[in-house]
Amino acid sequence: MTELWQWLLDHWVLMGTYIYWALDILLRLVSLIVVPRNRRPGSAIAWLLAIMVLPLVGFPLYLMLGKSQLPRRRREKQRIVNRLMRVRAQDIPDSELDDDVPSWLRSAVSLNRELGAFPLTGNNSADLEIDYDTSIASMADDVRTAQSTVHVLFYIMGLDDRTEDFFAALCERADAGVTVRVLYDHWGALSHGTQYRAMRRRLDAHGIEHFPMNPIQPIRDGAFQRPDLRNHRKMVIVDGEIGWMGSQNLIAAHYNKRANIRRGLHWQETMARFRGPIVSELNLLFATDWFYESEQMLPVETVVRPSPDTSGSYECQLVPSGPGFVTENNLALFNQLFYSARERIVAVSPYFVPDESMLAALVTAARRGVEVELFVSEIGDQFLVFHAQRSYYSVLLEAGVKIWLYRAPTILHAKHLTIDDSVTVLGSSNMDIRSFLLQMECSLMVGGTDFMEKIREVEETYRSRSRQLDLDEWRQRPFRMQVIDNLCRLASAVV
Template sequence: MGLWQWVLDNWALVWTYLYVGIDVVLRLISLVVVPRNRRPGSALAWLLAIMVLPIVGFPLFLLLGRSQLPKRRLAKQKAVNRLLRVRAHEIPDSELDEDAPSWLQSAVQLNRELGAFPLTGNNSAELEIDYETSIARMAEDIRTARESVHVLFYIMGLDEVTEDFFEALAERADAGVTVRVLYDHWGAVSHRAVYRAMREKLDAHGIQHAPMMPIRLFRDGAFQRPDLRNHRKMVIVDGEIGWMGSQNLIAAHYDKPANIRRGLHWQETMARFRGPIVSELNLLFASDWYYESDEMLDEQTLVRPSPDTSGTYECQLVPSGPGFVEENNLLLFNQLFYSATRRIVAVSPYFVPDESMLSALITAARRGVEVELFVSEIGDQFLVFHAQRSYYSTLLDAGVKIWLYRAPTILHAKHVTIDDSVSVIGSSNMDMRSFLLQMECSLMVGGTDFMEKMREVEHTYRSRSRQLTREEWESRPRTMQVIDNLCRLASSVV
């Protein structure tokens, strides 16, 4: 009783000692825990946050400091990866053209080792950069379905632009076609009204659907970081037609009043494929479907000889995400950047590279490779936009041409071309979220005809952009420089 009374009488002193004790303990623990299996830049950023304010920084680290899945979910992902490798053997390998550069074979081998999928030949592809036209064309393809339709998008919602797409799904489901739909939990539910309308439409027609990476902090018996997301975008019809790229299934203004008032809208690039590569897309969808529903789809319905092998493109799918041992997309980009001999064109809405990617691009520019980077003139995400800007000085000094896609459009397309040899298109940004925290889908495509199509897209984007000059960049306000650099530091906390 006497001790308790003393504590009550001296509560301010006790509280001070307790706070200081917790402060010291958290700082010491962080020195041991934070650097474990973590990139030096990320570890330093977390340590700085914790040292400045341990009471806030350390709980945030516990919440957001692990990019890995819980053990039970990681074991499931590893099982999926093993299954992908087995099933991918049913897809015939293709040989590169004789005139392909020698380094491209190394990239193919790297992708096969990381993501399991082989290089496939005899594919055909089309590109679509008009936002509403791509949705209309996907709906048109869905209406041809005889057996199955598989749909996966990070963000999905039923609005005036996507209404016909969902009507096409409903029509085929009512006709007895198997329709399966996956959408990222946070990506979709954050657009509440159109998300609810979508779910009601799917349920009304008996369409199977499931949220990906649902936000349940202690799912699978362990804590799971809430911002691990599935960022892929795919549509597969009968295992014969495949769509993939950067576009979400929602109106170009994302149904946000603030975007509508500002006239803000998104610019995308989508690709439509036919040929053996569609089986790889179907397999990747099946892995995500099993991951969320526990239903293993029949291999015979996923991998089948393509009825259309008239194409000339070699294609290889490269999945990535927290369930893989390596950052597959980052390793692929770096391999290609170091291999380039003449030209690199990179289009990325969120360009916040790690040290290895920044070094690869600067090295390429310094050794005489023409390097162009397309980004948006304005940003929709404050932290990422300003972190991205902090790299412009270094890039400009190295001779990189930076193209700013004019406002009020957000250039959301994601693709890369290397020399005249290979293109990569998909859902992956060039930032640490896409490398570490998000499940992504990238597709490497060889073929001069496809490169010509990519060059046309690049030319269109260049005509809608303006080049950032060194003089303009150096004259920006000092306050903006400070904000950019602070956001760059914060972006390292992954």
């Protein structure tokens, strides 16, 4: 034994080399079997390329980030909720659509019900708000009217000078005996440390129950869990009667980042305020997230109640999505609508990194004569996503898609989609691979002529603040930028 040990010490360089190459070859072979399993071809190729270039780095990264799967206990809860939602849906008929709606809209309603088990509700009313500070002030005003419950859920929440009044309203109602429940994404809020800590102290001081969603605990259930699965929803529900949802986070418009303030960056959002039966559906979605994080199952009768306001004329249907849904609900809905469009598609998305199916749907729509417009930001706040997004502009422009660049220094963070003059989809979901696979999102499909007029006014406002990208201009961009865009596109597929 002593001789063997001495021999190993004398030949450690040679043995290390043999072990390195053996492990290198083994990881390459194993990756060819493991990586492509139940994975999109583009994502599989990107992961395989990363592993083949640097196996000892790429393969461990794949083990950490290669599976868009929730922790085991969370998956068990998801199965419970999905089963309960489908049982509930069996007894709730969809609201009647008008006789003149296109047949494809009826198909979209059926698809959404199959995907998320939420029914189509009628007699809703809604208003839109695109001014950042006004929406926060309006939500605070609604909170102050609460008599029984206030439910708040945001990807990013923080206490600063712009959100101070909203948190003051929460605390006032909590002190008055109203039940206030707050959820925020762990990483989304934690990444704004000063504001995050101030928020937690304020909520704790007034006895408000709050939980971080998807807490970053890499080792859960006895196994490593992917740390970048996030809850990206944004909702405020007051007494189950008033509901806010959309794209905006609850933090100052510059996100309190020194780099943003130095560059003059600020965010442009679209939020919607709803009344009517759809608010109970939003409340039910909040209750599912509350169950995941708190272990408390809120009684359905306290969450879903008959709406006292049924004077509206809009049909609304909620579409939840995320890693708990294997069907990629938001992507399925977007693609169905793109292929159904006959006259016009307007898509507003801050991060546009489509998968192959969505890109094909948009390009096909443009080539068959549908007017397609895409609103994105002229500048970006995330280097990788911004440049990956730009890599798609050439094929879109060549197909006839109009690309509008929202002028700097504003980041267009709003997210909505309109199809013909028939339907609007708005909410928290970007049109990128992260929103399709890794983030819990909330989208709302809205039908109604009056609402379409409101959203068209928003689109016209955004158009007036944007410039149209010309194909000749785009083709003349520096070669180095083309290289960066394409490399970032490749990296974005590693999900």
